[in-house]
Amino acid sequence: MTPESIKVACSNCNLRELCMPVGLSPEELQRLDSLVATRRKVRRKELLFHNGEQFVSLYAIRTGVFKTRITSEDGRDQVTGFQMAGEIIGLDGIVNDRHTCDAVALEDSEVCVMPFDRIEELSREVSALQRHVHQIMSREIVREHGVMLLLGSMRAEERLAAFLLNLVQRLHARGFSASELVLRMTREEIGSYLGLKLETVSRTLSKFVDDGVVEVNQRHVRILDAEALRRMVNPTVCA
Amino acid sequence: MTPESIKVACSNCNLRELCMPVGLSPEELQRLDSLVATRRKVRRKELLFHNGEQFVSLYAIRTGVFKTRITSEDGRDQVTGFQMAGEIIGLDGIVNDRHTCDAVALEDSEVCVMPFDRIEELSREVSALQRHVHQIMSREIVREHGVMLLLGSMRAEERLAAFLLNLVQRLHARGFSASELVLRMTREEIGSYLGLKLETVSRTLSKFVDDGVVEVNQRHVRILDAEALRRMVNPTVCA
DNA sequence: CGGGGGTTTGACCGGTCTCAACGCTCGTGG
DNA sequence: CCACGAGCGTTGAGACCGGTCAAACCCCCG
Numbered sequence: 001m002t003p004e005s006i007k008v009a010c011s012n013c014n015l016r017e018l019c020m021p022v023g024l025s026p027e028e029l030q031r032l033d034s035l036v037a038t039r040r041k042v043r044r045k046e047l048l049f050h051n052g053e054q055f056v057s058l059y060a061i062r063t064g065v066f067k068t069r070i071t072s073e074d075g076r077d078q079v080t081g082f083q084m085a086g087e088i089i090g091l092d093g094i095v096n097d098r099h100t101c102d103a104v105a106l107e108d109s110e111v112c113v114m115p116f117d118r119i120e121e122l123s124r125e126v127s128a129l130q131r132h133v134h135q136i137m138s139r140e141i142v143r144e145h146g147v148m149l150l151l152g153s154m155r156a157e158e159r160l161a162a163f164l165l166n167l168v169q170r171l172h173a174r175g176f177s178a179s180e181l182v183l184r185m186t187r188e189e190i191g192s193y194l195g196l197k198l199e200t201v202s203r204t205l206s207k208f209v210d211d212g213v214v215e216v217n218q219r220h221v222r223i224l225d226a227e228a229l230r231r232m233v234n235p236t237v238c239a
Numbered sequence: 240m241t242p243e244s245i246k247v248a249c250s251n252c253n254l255r256e257l258c259m260p261v262g263l264s265p266e267e268l269q270r271l272d273s274l275v276a277t278r279r280k281v282r283r284k285e286l287l288f289h290n291g292e293q294f295v296s297l298y299a300i301r302t303g304v305f306k307t308r309i310t311s312e313d314g315r316d317q318v319t320g321f322q323m324a325g326e327i328i329g330l331d332g333i334v335n336d337r338h339t340c341d342a343v344a345l346e347d348s349e350v351c352v353m354p355f356d357r358i359e360e361l362s363r364e365v366s367a368l369q370r371h372v373h374q375i376m377s378r379e380i381v382r383e384h385g386v387m388l389l390l391g392s393m394r395a396e397e398r399l400a401a402f403l404l405n406l407v408q409r410l411h412a413r414g415f416s417a418s419e420l421v422l423r424m425t426r427e428e429i430g431s432y433l434g435l436k437l438e439t440v441s442r443t444l445s446k447f448v449d450d451g452v453v454e455v456n457q458r459h460v461r462i463l464d465a466e467a468l469r470r471m472v473n474p475t476v477c478a
Numbered sequence: 479c480g481g482g483g484g485t486t487t488g489a490c491c492g493g494t495c496t497c498a499a500c501g502c503t504c505g506t507g508g
Numbered sequence: 509c510c511a512c513g514a515g516c517g518t519t520g521a522g523a524c525c526g527g528t529c530a531a532a533c534c535c536c537c538g
Contacts, residue, residue: 094373095381120366130359134372200527203486
């Protein structure tokens with residue numbers, strides 16, 4: 001039995017709590033299984049979709065990590081996010097029926113392909129799904145507000161601290177360590193996301209190491225003093 | 240007959256093309272009229288909604304201009320957008336049933352109040368509305384990607400040029416001049432949005448004036464050389 | 479063993495911030 | 509009608525953070 005032929009079923013997927021609504025009746029849950037048309041494997045460095053491509057489906061990440069990036073006409077690009085298991089990508093394509101960014105796998109990954117017209121059809125009938133879709137989109141909007149705050153008002157140290165805390169928190173929610181993580185992206189990609197140059201990312205990381213806040217070995221990072229990172233992001237008002 | 244008692248009806252609102260789906264049947268169009276529960280006036284400097292407030296409705300701007308801003312725990316704030324007639328605000332509240340930002344009127348304004356549960360209910364029945372809601376949210380996501388690019392990779396001049404071009408383009412789409420505009424926001428608010436200090440905004444504007452690209456009188460701006468602004472945002476590859 | 483992508487580190491530069499002073503405009507009240 | 513103050517905007521001088529350029533390093537992998 002090849003992996004491809006395994007029955008695709010959200011109802012018994014271990015990521016269900018992450019990407020599906022909760023509190024569904026068994027009957028509703030079963031209907032949602034039909035959302036996932038198929039699964040698709042994407043190897044490291046390959047694109048799940050790219051700018052200009054016809055928009056057809058949203059994708060739920062089963063395994064692996066992606067980055068999304070936009071490219072301006074003059075060739076600059078900006079990483080707009082890093083996505084991991086249970087997160088939904090492709091929302092950018094809805095407005096104009098074309099994707100406006102690239103989604104690149106940072107490691108070998110697998111996604112569930114959910115044709116958007118099927119999502120719309122089903123969410124007209126299952127209001128819990130409708131609500132869920134709205135929440136996912138709203139959550140993305142709120143996330144981006146946070147990134148705007150970061151890019152607009154934080155200094156390099158604060159940005160990197162916020163980035164590490166966010167990553168480790170999301171990994172922890174997925175059952176990984178609350179203090180150790182493996183960066184799936186390069187310094188340059190981190191820099192692009194944070195509005196910094198790769199040298200600045202590297203230097204700032206080195207500073208964290210000097211200060212005893214983290215340990216860094218290549219892509220492996222261990223957070224020694226999460227409290228210190230939190231203080232950087234959120235300078236406590238000295239009372 | 241007071242303004243308040245005027246029949247609220249999207250079907251004959253002159254902003255219809257901006258905030259409503261197109262291509263509806265007369266019957267559908269009439270049903271959508273029931274979306275707008277009421278209208279609400281907001282005076283300059285007053286809040287339409289604020290961070291932490293219970294989320295109930297989305298708002299379509301009829302007249303006036305708003306800014307939305309988020310505030311970090313330590314008090315920094317970041318303007319996340321400027322919204323004008325025909326645009327929808329409040330999407331941030333959907334995820335957690337609470338608003339996560341403030342919406343402040345920059346001049347006396349009026350909005351249409353659209354209870355979100357009614358939107359959801361109706362969009363289960365009118366698929367054109369459903370699609371429309373999805374597009375509005377997706378459009379906001381894509382807009383924010385653009386802001387991330389701006390904040391993450393552009394220099395002060397480029398940011399301000401992009402800002403002016405964007406504003407004037409949106410105003411033009413609403414029937415105003417394609418080259419003149421009145422800024423409804425302060426230099427500080429522009430700076431917050433663009434990730435710059437107010438002094439930098441002021442200095443950069445002055446530079447544009449020196450270069451003969453714009454004329455500035457207080458809040459009144461006249462664009463003399465739009466092409467120059469476009470070149471700043473998008474350094475043409477010299478062939 | 480060699481090569482290459484990714485990373486670190488250093489020296490220097492420059493754009494933006496900071497701090498400060500001054501100016502302008504408009505509304506208010508004497 | 510004018511004086512005045514508040515809010516907003518402009519301009520300058522100097523500091524500093526992060527960018528730029530360059531060299532060296534490291535680790536993995538062919």
